[in-house]
Amino acid sequence: MNKNLPKWVDLGLIPLLTLFLAFAVSGLVVMSIGQNPIEVVRVMIQGAFNPFGIGHTLYFTTNFIFTGLAVAVAFHARLFNIGGEGQAGIAGVGVTLIMLSVDWPHWTVALVAGTVAAMAFGAAWAAIPAYLQAKRGSHIVITTIMFNLIATAVVGYLLVGPLQAEGSLPESPKFPDGAALPTLHDILGVVGIEFDRFAPVNISFFLALIAALLVWILIWKTRLGYEMRAFGHSERAAVYAGISPMKITMVAMLISGALSGMMAVNTVQGEAERLVLGAVEGAGFIGIAVALMGRSHPVGVLLAAFLFGILTQGGAELQFTLGIPAQMITVIQALIIMFTGSLENMVRIPLEKIFLNTGKRGQA
Amino acid sequence: MMDFLTNDLLQLSDSAIRFATPLLLACLAGLYSERAGIFDIGLEGKMLVAAFAAGAFSALAGMSVDDGGWNMGGAAVWVGLLAAIIASIIMAMIHAFASITLRGNQLISGVAINFFAAGITVLIGQYWFKMGGQTPQLHEGQRFEPIILPFAKSLQDVPVLGPVYHDLISGHNIIVYLSFVIVALTWLILYRTRFGLRMRAVGENPGAVDTAGISVVKLRYSALIITGILCGLAGAYLSLGTAAAGFGKDMTSGRGFIALAALIFAKWKPIPAMWATLLFGMLEAVGSKYQTLDLGFMVLPGQFMQALPYILTVVILAGFVGKAIPPKAGGEPYVKER
Numbered sequence A: 001m002n003k004n005l006p007k008w009v010d011l012g013l014i015p016l017l018t019l020f021l022a023f024a025v026s027g028l029v030v031m032s033i034g035q036n037p038i039e040v041v042r043v044m045i046q047g048a049f050n051p052f053g054i055g056h057t058l059y060f061t062t063n064f065i066f067t068g069l070a071v072a073v074a075f076h077a078r079l080f081n082i083g084g085e086g087q088a089g090i091a092g093v094g095v096t097l098i099m100l101s102v103d104w105p106h107w108t109v110a111l112v113a114g115t116v117a118a119m120a121f122g123a124a125w126a127a128i129p130a131y132l133q134a135k136r137g138s139h140i141v142i143t144t145i146m147f148n149l150i151a152t153a154v155v156g157y158l159l160v161g162p163l164q165a166e167g168s169l170p171e172s173p174k175f176p177d178g179a180a181l182p183t184l185h186d187i188l189g190v191v192g193i194e195f196d197r198f199a200p201v202n203i204s205f206f207l208a209l210i211a212a213l214l215v216w217i218l219i220w221k222t223r224l225g226y227e228m229r230a231f232g233h234s235e236r237a238a239v240y241a242g243i244s245p246m247k248i249t250m251v252a253m254l255i256s257g258a259l260s261g262m263m264a265v266n267t268v269q270g271e272a273e274r275l276v277l278g279a280v281e282g283a284g285f286i287g288i289a290v291a292l293m294g295r296s297h298p299v300g301v302l303l304a305a306f307l308f309g310i311l312t313q314g315g316a317e318l319q320f321t322l323g324i325p326a327q328m329i330t331v332i333q334a335l336i337i338m339f340t341g342s343l344e345n346m347v348r349i350p351l352e353k354i355f356l357n358t359g360k361r362g363q364a
Numbered sequence B: 001m002m003d004f005l006t007n008d009l010l011q012l013s014d015s016a017i018r019f020a021t022p023l024l025l026a027c028l029a030g031l032y033s034e035r036a037g038i039f040d041i042g043l044e045g046k047m048l049v050a051a052f053a054a055g056a057f058s059a060l061a062g063m064s065v066d067d068g069g070w071n072m073g074g075a076a077v078w079v080g081l082l083a084a085i086i087a088s089i090i091m092a093m094i095h096a097f098a099s100i101t102l103r104g105n106q107l108i109s110g111v112a113i114n115f116f117a118a119g120i121t122v123l124i125g126q127y128w129f130k131m132g133g134q135t136p137q138l139h140e141g142q143r144f145e146p147i148i149l150p151f152a153k154s155l156q157d158v159p160v161l162g163p164v165y166h167d168l169i170s171g172h173n174i175i176v177y178l179s180f181v182i183v184a185l186t187w188l189i190l191y192r193t194r195f196g197l198r199m200r201a202v203g204e205n206p207g208a209v210d211t212a213g214i215s216v217v218k219l220r221y222s223a224l225i226i227t228g229i230l231c232g233l234a235g236a237y238l239s240l241g242t243a244a245a246g247f248g249k250d251m252t253s254g255r256g257f258i259a260l261a262a263l264i265f266a267k268w269k270p271i272p273a274m275w276a277t278l279l280f281g282m283l284e285a286v287g288s289k290y291q292t293l294d295l296g297f298m299v300l301p302g303q304f305m306q307a308l309p310y311i312l313t314v315v316i317l318a319g320f321v322g323k324a325i326p327p328k329a330g331g332e333p334y335v336k337e338r
Helices: A007-032 A037-049 A053-076 A084-101 A107-136 A140-160 A184-190 A204-221 A223-233 A235-240 A245-272 A283-293 A298-322 A327-342 A345-363 B002-035 B043-062 B073-101 B106-129 B161-169 B174-192 B194-204 B206-211 B216-240 B255-265 B270-289 B302-317
Strands: B292-294 B299-301
Touching: A007 A037, A007 A327, A007 A345, A007 B106, A037 A053, A037 A298, A053 A084, A053 A184, A053 A204, A053 A223, A053 A245, A053 A283, A053 A298, A084 A107, A084 A140, A084 A245, A084 A283, A107 A140, A107 A245, A107 B302, A140 B255, A140 B302, A204 A223, A204 A245, A204 A298, A223 A235, A223 A245, A235 A245, A245 A283, A283 A298, A283 A327, A283 B106, A298 A327, A327 B073, A327 B106, B002 B043, B002 B161, B002 B174, B002 B194, B002 B216, B002 B255, B002 B270, B043 B073, B043 B106, B043 B216, B043 B255, B073 B106, B073 B216, B174 B194, B174 B216, B174 B270, B194 B206, B194 B216, B206 B216, B216 B255, B255 B270, B255 B302, B270 B302, B292 B302, B299 B302
Parallel strands: none
Antiparallel strands: B292 B299
8 A cells, every 4th residue: 555664564553553542532432421441341342252242243243244345345446335335225125025035945045046136236226326436427425325315215115115014013024934044053053063042143154254255366366356456546547558447437336235235145134034124234334444444455354344243242232231322332433434544644644754764764 | 276375385385494404504514615625424423413512502501500500591592502513613623634634535534423423422412311312302592492573473464475474484593594694605705705716716726726825724624614613503403493402313314415415416506505405305394294295197105205305416416417516626635745
């Protein structure tokens, strides 16, 4: 990213320092509402890692891996996909439609069908903003924001209209039993390891790990990934090298939308087994924080997604044990986005000064 | 038909103005920021923080000393307004520091501010008032009351104009009237003052402004202070000037984004911003009055009205109906050449 800084500073030290700052300010917020930060950290870690909590932590992590990868892929082509929320929401509709259309004989078939539907619907919802950016020059950030809000209205309409189950709740009918995905309890049970029977984490977690591997291959080992990165570095140079902006914008956004969409396999098919209102729960936005912290690298995304999984589950425990509203986590997330994203230069500029000076001295 | 015109249309227009006011203020707030070359997708967050500050401080100022308040009577509402403006300016300055001084990513900063606002308002609200993130119900003196304009009552019986004056123009609170004054002021500032000219220039070509010896940084900070003030007013209106009479969790519910949509719709111009927000206000009014809209040949669900501002914005952005071209330097941090 930056030639002035050694790689370990750029990829290791800066994210850690910015994270530290974000946590330090979070600590101040905790103190300002009359709580003890050390106690808060203890409760959160305990809540995220106890035998009951870990299954939830990994479940949330799965969501954030998908949405984080989605933002990261778009970032490589210098596209800011802020529409993960809407793409995942519409993907949920896709999963629901396909799950309710057939009486699924076996989960393997249902998993493939669900994944394909989620990817297709997520990609489709990203396609229009991508096309408008590439062809008509509309700013992708604004259009994806608008598409998030339109998606909310669409899902809201479907759940009190055509897709609503009998009864007054705004939710779809339950999927057939054959569509149910194996949970981590089922999977680990095969090899004789005990795991919480009620934990929502399911086979999608492994799907997320595979997705991370595939994204790594795509970005660093394929021609397309190279073109995306070239386009992200300099659009003019990329065009000069014969790379089509239209193609890269479309492909990057379609992949990004498909990845966001895959989150629905975890939440809609894996956990709720029906479509409910607000199924995405902000995971699309958290993907931004995850990609920023993870430096848009799949390994970084995995680590950051796990951190946010811990925060989300730990935050639920905070409410339970200490009565601190779950919004505490929203604040921490905001501070992480702020410090690792927009305020990053606060750390980077001084570090560049230090390393540039020592570098010069070294040469002299 | 006559009945529809006199009653329903008048009532709809009246609520359209009420719905449009916070949109208009937030839209003008965004106008200052974006005209100066700073993208602002954090309007929502600033409004939310302001709405909370207004609700919380107006409640505290109006409460009796025994209940832990300051017993300030009728001044409470102004304390709330001031708190809203200060809170919103603080948020705007965080955005300014990140975008101007540190030359960080303006979009990411906006996202962070929205998140921060959604969290911190509930967190502090719960800590102070223990009402699940809400602030206490506001009473007289703690909120803005409708103003009955002169002769509204006596002219009520004049055909057409009487009801229009009485029901539509009269009877809003001070922020409503203020917001329309600010439209005119903004037009004047933007097109008839040196500051306005420079601000527009800094959003199009900061290099040229810098060459002329004018500080880009100072101009952009000033613009963002105005953005803060206007978002403060917008937020204060929500908790002090509507039937809500207090702050509720996530009470902006996307209005910051509708304002952003209106800004694009209005092509970053003040007078069209007023029409755009009135249009979106009308859509909201129709959407809240009718659950579904029967057009005779088809029935539109309420959610369609909810989504219409966003759909219209996408269409406008795509340039199918008149192209919306944003200020040229928007989103790009300015690096002084050395």
